[in-house]
Amino acid sequence: MNAFNPSRRGVLATAAGFGLSLQLLAVPALAADGALNRKKVIVVICRGGLDGLSVAPPVGDGDYRGLRGGLAMTDALPLDGTFALHPQLTAVHALAKAGQARIVPAVATPDRARSHFEAQDVLESGAAGVYSTSSGWLNRAVETLSAHRKVDAISIGPTAPLLLRGKVQTASWSPGRGVDAEARLPTLLADLYRNDALLGPALARGLATETMAKDATAGLAAPAQPAMMGARGAGPAGQQQGREAARTLGQSLAGFMREPGGPTVAAISLDGFDSHANQAGLLNGRLAYLDAVLDGVHQGLGPDWKDTVVVVATEFGRTARVNGTAGTDHGTASTALVLGGALKPGGIVGDWPTLKQAALYENRDVAPTLDMRGLFKGVLAEHMGVDRAALDRAVFPESAAVKPVAGLV
Amino acid sequence: MALADQDLKAAIAVTRFGLGAKPGEIAQARRDPQGFLKSQIRRQGADQPPGQPVSSAERMAEFRNYRRERREERIEKTADVRPAASGAANPAVADAAPSAPMKVEARDPVKLVGNMLRQDISSDFTARTQLAATTDAAFRERWALFWANHFTVSASKAITGTVVGPFEEEAIRPNVFGRFEDLLGAAESHPAMLTYLDQIQSIGPDSRAAMFQRRGGPRGVGGGLQPAVQRTVGLNENLAREIMELHTVGVNGGYSQADVTEFARAMTGLSIGGERDATFGVAVFREQAHEPGPRTVMGVRYDQDGRAQTNAILRDLAAKPQTARFVCTKIARHFVADDPPAALVARLEAAWRSSDGDLARVAEALVSAPEAWDPRPAKFKTPYEFVVSSYRAAGGQPSSFQQFGPILTALGQKPFSAPSPKGWPEDAQSWAAPDAIVKRMQFAQAFSAAAVRDRDPKALAADALGERLSPDTAKAIARAESRPEGFALLLMSPEFQRR
Numbered sequence: 001m002n003a004f005n006p007s008r009r010g011v012l013a014t015a016a017g018f019g020l021s022l023q024l025l026a027v028p029a030l031a032a033d034g035a036l037n038r039k040k041v042i043v044v045i046c047r048g049g050l051d052g053l054s055v056a057p058p059v060g061d062g063d064y065r066g067l068r069g070g071l072a073m074t075d076a077l078p079l080d081g082t083f084a085l086h087p088q089l090t091a092v093h094a095l096a097k098a099g100q101a102r103i104v105p106a107v108a109t110p111d112r113a114r115s116h117f118e119a120q121d122v123l124e125s126g127a128a129g130v131y132s133t134s135s136g137w138l139n140r141a142v143e144t145l146s147a148h149r150k151v152d153a154i155s156i157g158p159t160a161p162l163l164l165r166g167k168v169q170t171a172s173w174s175p176g177r178g179v180d181a182e183a184r185l186p187t188l189l190a191d192l193y194r195n196d197a198l199l200g201p202a203l204a205r206g207l208a209t210e211t212m213a214k215d216a217t218a219g220l221a222a223p224a225q226p227a228m229m230g231a232r233g234a235g236p237a238g239q240q241q242g243r244e245a246a247r248t249l250g251q252s253l254a255g256f257m258r259e260p261g262g263p264t265v266a267a268i269s270l271d272g273f274d275s276h277a278n279q280a281g282l283l284n285g286r287l288a289y290l291d292a293v294l295d296g297v298h299q300g301l302g303p304d305w306k307d308t309v310v311v312v313a314t315e316f317g318r319t320a321r322v323n324g325t326a327g328t329d330h331g332t333a334s335t336a337l338v339l340g341g342a343l344k345p346g347g348i349v350g351d352w353p354t355l356k357q358a359a360l361y362e363n364r365d366v367a368p369t370l371d372m373r374g375l376f377k378g379v380l381a382e383h384m385g386v387d388r389a390a391l392d393r394a395v396f397p398e399s400a401a402v403k404p405v406a407g408l409v
Numbered sequence: 410m411a412l413a414d415q416d417l418k419a420a421i422a423v424t425r426f427g428l429g430a431k432p433g434e435i436a437q438a439r440r441d442p443q444g445f446l447k448s449q450i451r452r453q454g455a456d457q458p459p460g461q462p463v464s465s466a467e468r469m470a471e472f473r474n475y476r477r478e479r480r481e482e483r484i485e486k487t488a489d490v491r492p493a494a495s496g497a498a499n500p501a502v503a504d505a506a507p508s509a510p511m512k513v514e515a516r517d518p519v520k521l522v523g524n525m526l527r528q529d530i531s532s533d534f535t536a537r538t539q540l541a542a543t544t545d546a547a548f549r550e551r552w553a554l555f556w557a558n559h560f561t562v563s564a565s566k567a568i569t570g571t572v573v574g575p576f577e578e579e580a581i582r583p584n585v586f587g588r589f590e591d592l593l594g595a596a597e598s599h600p601a602m603l604t605y606l607d608q609i610q611s612i613g614p615d616s617r618a619a620m621f622q623r624r625g626g627p628r629g630v631g632g633g634l635q636p637a638v639q640r641t642v643g644l645n646e647n648l649a650r651e652i653m654e655l656h657t658v659g660v661n662g663g664y665s666q667a668d669v670t671e672f673a674r675a676m677t678g679l680s681i682g683g684e685r686d687a688t689f690g691v692a693v694f695r696e697q698a699h700e701p702g703p704r705t706v707m708g709v710r711y712d713q714d715g716r717a718q719t720n721a722i723l724r725d726l727a728a729k730p731q732t733a734r735f736v737c738t739k740i741a742r743h744f745v746a747d748d749p750p751a752a753l754v755a756r757l758e759a760a761w762r763s764s765d766g767d768l769a770r771v772a773e774a775l776v777s778a779p780e781a782w783d784p785r786p787a788k789f790k791t792p793y794e795f796v797v798s799s800y801r802a803a804g805g806q807p808s809s810f811q812q813f814g815p816i817l818t819a820l821g822q823k824p825f826s827a828p829s830p831k832g833w834p835e836d837a838q839s840w841a842a843p844d845a846i847v848k849r850m851q852f853a854q855a856f857s858a859a860a861v862r863d864r865d866p867k868a869l870a871a872d873a874l875g876e877r878l879s880p881d882t883a884k885a886i887a888r889a890e891s892r893p894e895g896f897a898l899l900l901m902s903p904e905f906q907r908r
Binding site: 047048113114115116117118134155157158159160162165169170171172173174176177179183184185186188189191192193196198199201202203204205206207209210271272274276277323324325327329330362364 | 565606607610611612614642643644645646647650654655660666789819820821828829830831834837838839840841842843844845846847848850851853854881882885889890894897898901902903906
């Protein structure tokens with residue numbers, strides 16, 4: 001993998017992306033723009049409704065133990081007087097201690113239906129409500145940025161999340177065998193797909209990504225195929241293996257982002273956070289997996305971590321009270337995480353509404369104090385340089401009233 | 410009807426409504442394409458996969474034993490300072506694991522039973538895929554697969570894993586050409602659904618069971634994270650919500666959070682036999698866990714006692730016009746286009762309503778609808794459809810899970826493991842990511858090399874697509890430098906990737 005020094009190919013690609021001639025590279029005024037060019041953003045979607053009160057339990061909130069009963073944690077990793085982090089989030093905790101991770105403890109999309117699928121659509125489309133759009137806000141952000149500089153995006157996983165679908169053809173990658181560069185079939189298919197608006201661009205993009213993958217994942221162990229029953233049924237050895245696979249996945253993503261001309265925008269989604277029953281055990285496994293992915297990204301990015309912001313978000317939070325089956329049901333606000341070397345150190349992002357009965361949303365859920373779009377807008381504006389007008393209209397339609405969170409980077 | 414039109418219709422019948430053409434199948438459908446499909450509709454439901462069926466109860470018993478072994482193992486490990494599990498791989502056992510790359514320790518009963526459970530899942534899925542690859546009634550099979558996906562249960566949850574296959578065989582297949590109400594009742598009360606959507610532990614807060622547990626005192630509250638010591642007793646609204654949102658009226662069907670909670674209260678008692686009971690793994694109704702009293706759901710009051718209350722609510726949900734609209738839209742989306750024509754949905758709805766949700770009538774209406782015969786192949790095949798249709802085009806079937814299971818996982822459709830209760834997505838955008846196209850190509854390459862043998866790919870292409878084969882694809886296949894290359898081009902052609 002490439003270390004500090006960008007290869008010549010990288011310099012050329014950067015220059016080409018700018019539409020500049022090589023002589024201009026020496027002009028100091030461009031340094032600032034070059035810095036913008038290196039900025040990276042990664043969005044991690046946790047599907048199923050991740051319980052915010054488990055991600056960052058408000059152990060100092062006087063109502064927490066009463067509401068959470070047997071699910072109240074005693075071994076969480078302390079952050080401040082009110083909040084701690086789930087014991088499995090050790091890598092996130094180390095970053096938080098270094099000022100490179102913050103929690104957003106009461107954030108929600110504008111959707112209030114408590115339906116996974118509606119809420120995920122709103123989370124990813126960036127619309128004000130359920131919206132029949134087939135494109136995601138991150139794709140539209142890339143579209144906006146592409147007017148100014150070369151920005152590429154990649155999703156990790158076998159299917160493309162709505163978040164990154166849209167006009168801009170983005171890359172996608174998941175672990176596999178690699179393509180034989182000498183094979184005839186890709187060329188023949190490219191020809192057969194020349195009039196196919198779906199398959200043509202997808203194949204071309206897929207082949208290009210495979211070429212890049214050879215460098216990007218060099219030296220990493222191939223992640224194991226997930227066992228049939230999933231990590232939860234696989235016992236401690238399987239879980240350990242799951243964590244290693246998660247770390248490798250994070251490192252692979254980082255590998256792509258460090259490639260010369262590689263993507264600077266990425267999305268990855270993790271399933272299985274719907275914790276209606278036996279929540280403690282389920283989230284132990286899933287949050288360990290999330291932590292390992294984030295750790296892999298952090299380690300894999302190396303020196304590029306300082307230019308990176310990662311946002312971890314879910315479609316909704318869960319009920320403040322435990323349900324009848326040692327789990328929680330669909331709720332409203334949840335906790336997002338913001339991480340990265342580019343992050344400005346600080347406390348929680350947004351306000352904490354507390355868990356007082358009167359403060360709960362519909363006497364049931366953590367009340368939202370922050371619109372998820374404001375968080376995303378803050379990252380895109382300050383870190384990636386997307387302008388406000390585009391954010392208010394194109395990236396997040398009809399969202400002028402939602403202010404970007406300021407001071408993140 | 411003009412002759413050319415007849416040929417095209419035969420190809421559409423077999424490739425869009427069916428699961429892709431086997432050699433000779435399009436010719437069979439040619440005389441009467443609609444009749445070819447309608448003759449597959451039958452009261453007794455869909456076909457059963459080959460092999461001796463195993464009941465859900467037997468499978469759940471296996472799972473119970475597995476869980477017991479694990480529990481005992483944990484106790485032993487806590488007693489031991491240093492657990493013996495050093496990760497030493499035993500090749501003999503690893504070979505026995507059908508799909509598990511996990512290296513397992515020899516003679517470890519937990520690992521062995523775990524492998525057996527995984528093997529159950531893969532052999533069920535293999536049998537189901539063999540049926541799909543070989544059946545002469547592929548419309549009937551597609552219709553069954555649609556309903557299995559509508560009522561998704563998933564091996565993403567361990568306890569549900571080994572009964573996904575039995576669920577399809579017991580609850581779905583016999584009911585897919587009966588009344589929707591009966592299919593709904595069978596699906597929601599099956600142990601697979603009850604475990605998958607957490608119904609089994611849902612207890613009425615004012616039920617006798619809850620009061621009994623409360624008198625026992627709050628054990629273990631506040632200490633640690635072991636679910637085993639948490640004695641919280643009460644409702645779990647997961648199944649109630651998903652029945653409304655995903656199985657019947659849909660998210661805009663006009664229900665509120667209060668309706669979800671009331672429905673969840675009504676369903677308390679619906680469970681499976683306890684681990685120590687002879688009825689473990691069998692759906693039972695526990696009167697003592699049922700929340701007493703009348704319930705009001707979507708404006709209707711239900712005074713029934715016990716299980717009759719749930720049945721009455723399910724009956725009413727099945728009969729709602731929102732349900733007809735929501736489910737018929739899904740059928741149209743599955744069979745015809747990601748954004749289906751409104752006229753088609755209206756036809757299906759009309760058939761549904763005039764027959765009280767008789768699914769045989771709805772299937773006939775689908776086959777009779779002119780909108781369903783649009784010659785443009787609008788639907789992009791899911792990974793499973795792609796793999797099954799590849800086997801059909803080759804006139805073969807998989808003989809082991811290893812031949813097709815891993816590629817489905819790599820393409821994002823892990824066997825029997827839908828990522829959420831919403832089931833597998835139906836739209837092209839979900840499945841046509843760049844990485845997925847590359848992986849389909851790799852599969853096509855390997856599959857063709859093994860499957861084409863000495864056959865002529867031009868003839869195979871004509872058999873697989875009939876009138877839907879484009880001149881471009883035919884030309885590319887004719888120019889291929891080898892038989893496998895020609896067959897791979899067929900499998901990857903734009904028209905074979907769609908239906």
